[in-house]
Amino acid sequence: MAARTGGQGGKQPTINDVAALAGVSKKTVSRVINRSEFISEKTRLAVQKAIETLGFVPNPQARALAFRRNFLIALLHDNPNAQTVLNFQQGVLDAIKDSDLALLVRPVDRGSDKMLDDVRTFLEKQRPIGAMLLPPISENDELARLCEDLGVRYVRVGSALLDDAKHCVSSNDREVVGEAVRRLIALGHRRIGFVRGPAGFRSAAEREKGFREALAEAGLRLADEHYAPGNYRYTAGIEAGEKLLSLAEPPTAIFCSNDEMAAGVMSVAHGKGIAVPGQLSIIGFDDSPTATHIWPTLSTVRWPIREMGVRAARTLVADFLGPSARIPDGESPVLASTFVERQSVAPPAGKA
Amino acid sequence: MAARTGGQGGKQPTINDVAALAGVSKKTVSRVINRSEFISEKTRLAVQKAIETLGFVPNPQARALAFRRNFLIALLHDNPNAQTVLNFQQGVLDAIKDSDLALLVRPVDRGSDKMLDDVRTFLEKQRPIGAMLLPPISENDELARLCEDLGVRYVRVGSALLDDAKHCVSSNDREVVGEAVRRLIALGHRRIGFVRGPAGFRSAAEREKGFREALAEAGLRLADEHYAPGNYRYTAGIEAGEKLLSLAEPPTAIFCSNDEMAAGVMSVAHGKGIAVPGQLSIIGFDDSPTATHIWPTLSTVRWPIREMGVRAARTLVADFLGPSARIPDGESPVLASTFVERQSVAPPAGKA
DNA sequence: CGTCTAAAAGACACCGGTGTCAAAAGCAAG
DNA sequence: CTTGCTTTTGACACCGGTGTCTTTTAGACG
Numbered sequence: 066m067a068a069r070t071g072g073q074g075g076k077q078p079t080i081n082d083v084a085a086l087a088g089v090s091k092k093t094v095s096r097v098i099n100r101s102e103f104i105s106e107k108t109r110l111a112v113q114k115a116i117e118t119l120g121f122v123p124n125p126q127a128r129a130l131a132f133r134r135n136f137l138i139a140l141l142h143d144n145p146n147a148q149t150v151l152n153f154q155q156g157v158l159d160a161i162k163d164s165d166l167a168l169l170v171r172p173v174d175r176g177s178d179k180m181l182d183d184v185r186t187f188l189e190k191q192r193p194i195g196a197m198l199l200p201p202i203s204e205n206d207e208l209a210r211l212c213e214d215l216g217v218r219y220v221r222v223g224s225a226l227l228d229d230a231k232h233c234v235s236s237n238d239r240e241v242v243g244e245a246v247r248r249l250i251a252l253g254h255r256r257i258g259f260v261r262g263p264a265g266f267r268s269a270a271e272r273e274k275g276f277r278e279a280l281a282e283a284g285l286r287l288a289d290e291h292y293a294p295g296n297y298r299y300t301a302g303i304e305a306g307e308k309l310l311s312l313a314e315p316p317t318a319i320f321c322s323n324d325e326m327a328a329g330v331m332s333v334a335h336g337k338g339i340a341v342p343g344q345l346s347i348i349g350f351d352d353s354p355t356a357t358h359i360w361p362t363l364s365t366v367r368w369p370i371r372e373m374g375v376r377a378a379r380t381l382v383a384d385f386l387g388p389s390a391r392i393p394d395g396e397s398p399v400l401a402s403t404f405v406e407r408q409s410v411a412p413p414a415g416k417a
Numbered sequence: 418m419a420a421r422t423g424g425q426g427g428k429q430p431t432i433n434d435v436a437a438l439a440g441v442s443k444k445t446v447s448r449v450i451n452r453s454e455f456i457s458e459k460t461r462l463a464v465q466k467a468i469e470t471l472g473f474v475p476n477p478q479a480r481a482l483a484f485r486r487n488f489l490i491a492l493l494h495d496n497p498n499a500q501t502v503l504n505f506q507q508g509v510l511d512a513i514k515d516s517d518l519a520l521l522v523r524p525v526d527r528g529s530d531k532m533l534d535d536v537r538t539f540l541e542k543q544r545p546i547g548a549m550l551l552p553p554i555s556e557n558d559e560l561a562r563l564c565e566d567l568g569v570r571y572v573r574v575g576s577a578l579l580d581d582a583k584h585c586v587s588s589n590d591r592e593v594v595g596e597a598v599r600r601l602i603a604l605g606h607r608r609i610g611f612v613r614g615p616a617g618f619r620s621a622a623e624r625e626k627g628f629r630e631a632l633a634e635a636g637l638r639l640a641d642e643h644y645a646p647g648n649y650r651y652t653a654g655i656e657a658g659e660k661l662l663s664l665a666e667p668p669t670a671i672f673c674s675n676d677e678m679a680a681g682v683m684s685v686a687h688g689k690g691i692a693v694p695g696q697l698s699i700i701g702f703d704d705s706p707t708a709t710h711i712w713p714t715l716s717t718v719r720w721p722i723r724e725m726g727v728r729a730a731r732t733l734v735a736d737f738l739g740p741s742a743r744i745p746d747g748e749s750p751v752l753a754s755t756f757v758e759r760q761s762v763a764p765p766a767g768k769a
Numbered sequence: 770c771g772t773c774t775a776a777a778a779g780a781c782a783c784c785g786g787t788g789t790c791a792a793a794a795g796c797a798a799g
Numbered sequence: 800c801t802t803g804c805t806t807t808t809g810a811c812a813c814c815g816g817t818g819t820c821t822t823t824t825a826g827a828c829g
Contacts, residue, residue, distance in 0.1 A: 079815055090779045122541045126481035127815035130784050135478055147499040167543055170522045189474045191519055299710055332712035358651055358707045360684035442809045479785035482814050
């Protein structure tokens with residue numbers, strides 16, 4: 066492997082080269098790079114020109130060392146939904162686009178008992194300025210404590226207000242689930258089934274809460290037989306579908322705590338010859354690609370994951386992103402999810 | 418924001434602290450860190466102990482500066498399939514797990530005319546050791562040239578042999594598409610439709626080639642009316658389905674160049690009351706999550722994306738990964754894709 | 770025109786490691 | 800006990816930037 070470190074066949078210019086060309090000291094060049102105010106316009110322009118002539122780009126490692134701080138932020142995730150991770154990541158990148166920051170992405174195995182050690186090693190080795198924790202690991206308090214101990218800033222992303230606005234970004238899932246369920250009720254549905262997310266996940270608990278509240282408002286209650294546990298996976302949707310759709314009086318609508326499980330329920334309906342949405346309405350959650358790739362297309366709740374990425378980054382490192390990224394004091398860390406109605410929802414049979 | 422740079426309330430120990438505690442020079446500590454062979458066992462153990470006592474972790478920025486090389490590799494992608502990106506990423510992380518390397522992830526907007534500039538800026542700023550290019554941007558020769566010019570190693574990941582084994586990792590898509598098509602033919606299908614990927618994508622061309630070759634082997638040919646263009650998106654699948662399934666004599670099987678388009682075709686079939694697989698067999702490509710989330714589940718081609726991630730990383734930075742990562746000379750850079758048969762394939766109507 | 774002050778620029782150490790080369794230590798042979 | 804060699808260790812410069820403090824310069828004022 067060639068030992069070249071870059072440049073069209075030569076070495077990258079350094080701050081010394083720029084200083085020599087501009088006829089100033091390297092410290093002055095440094096001031097220009099860092100937009101110091103104590104510099105005359107004339108000098109600034111001369112240095113600027115030298116920088117451009119040479120195509121100088123400051124070495125981030127050297128800066129990191131001198132600043133005693135690198136320009137990395139980390140995204141820690143263990144989300145089963147790849148699209149979610151990537152959308153969030155895109156939001157973060159939108160936010161840091163014009164800054165000096167770069168993004169390190171780090172999948173985490175929440176099942177592993179070495180998880181905390183792994184993360185600790187990672188953080189100690191890379192020493193990012195801050196870390197963003199995606200659900201479900203954002204719900205892990207030990208992880209947050211670890212960041213705190215290591216002096217790494219952190220932001221937890223979740224579906225419920227976890228902490229304070231400084232360490233948290235979330236969306237109003239509970240309310241929007243309620244909205245979706247009210248829509249079903251307005252269409253005439255009375256027997257509405259529910260497929261839950263995994264135990265111990267705050268998101269799952271929130272969605273269930275929103276569901277139950279909306280039912281209660283309308284004077285309905287969730288029959289035990291219309292309740293199915295789940296784990297956010299397709300196969301859990303299959304099992305839930307088998308359970309709910311084999312009942313003597315099956316529900317006329319089913320709310321599933323995510324799209325994958327909704328797709329599973331829909332498969333079972335197809336297999337049993339139950340028309341969707343004619344005989345069964347289905348609602349999911351996530352607005353994953355699957356939601357528009359199945360037939361009929363799935364009504365679902367879209368959470369503003371990309372915007373949450375932007376917000377998380379701003380919450381974490383507003384001081385690196387320029388004034389436009391500043392989040393006004395007291396601004397709520399809760400972003401709005403929306404109910405997206407598609408083909409999978411209709412009035413119950415006999416109510417057209 | 419507190420100015421702490423880490424550690425349980427204090428500063429991180431440096432190499433000097435270790436040297437002082439062990440009673441040696443910092444250079445000796447450096448030798449231990451870097452597993453130099455010119456060091457006595459006695460000294461090594463003493464230094465080792467000091468390192469552990471202090472919980473010393475070398476500062477990666479300082480090392481990067483002194484080594485004149487950082488320990489980052491970059492993953493550049495613009496893949497519409499998030500799962501693919503994440504799986505590949507996981508493979509890369511598997512490969513670099515026990516090394517000093519870290520992974521930078523960088524989405525690229527291939528539509529933008531500033532794309533090359535963006536990537537150049539990124540590479541100049543971060544100066545990763547190497548970059549991995551995922552399809553479709555791996556097919557961009559200018560991008561590869563840019564890496565070359567900047568002295569950044571690169572590996573192109575793709576569905577066809579793009580270059581030489583040093584810069585390329587791919588899978589044998591063409592052959593496996595042939596296998597899938599031969600399976601359809603063996604089941605009795607004679608009118609087999611084809612939905613193509615976007616023009617200018619090598620992957621699309623490869624898949625078409627495999628398809629046509631298999632037909633030709635069996636003495637069949639692709640009727641023009643059974644051919645539909647596409648762009649790898651769901652909506653293109655819808656359009657293709659509308660076209661192919663409105664024919665007086667529609668195909669009894671359709672090969673789609675990816676799963677999303679297959680899902681679109683399947684939706685159209687459902688809408689028209691055409692039973693899948695009873696009246697129409699469908700095959701996709703990618704084995705994306707969608708493939709198992711639709712009903713009936715989709716037969717498809719799975720490419721070994723995670724293994725390709727491992728291989729790409731090893732190809733790129735074998736010299737950083739220890740002897741077990743070494744790729745034997747002459748080993749083929751082509752990994753095996755596999756045909757996965759699921760519910761969406763059956764003999765044509767009347768041939769059961 | 771000299772004095773005073775604030776703004777601008779520079780000198781030099783330093784961040785935490787590694788490379789180079791010379792010095793010290795260990796050891797066998799004379 | 801030297802000598803001569805190899806192995807091990809250390810001193811010191813250096814990577815490419817920034818922080819601190821000092822010096823120089825420019826402008827205001829008497």
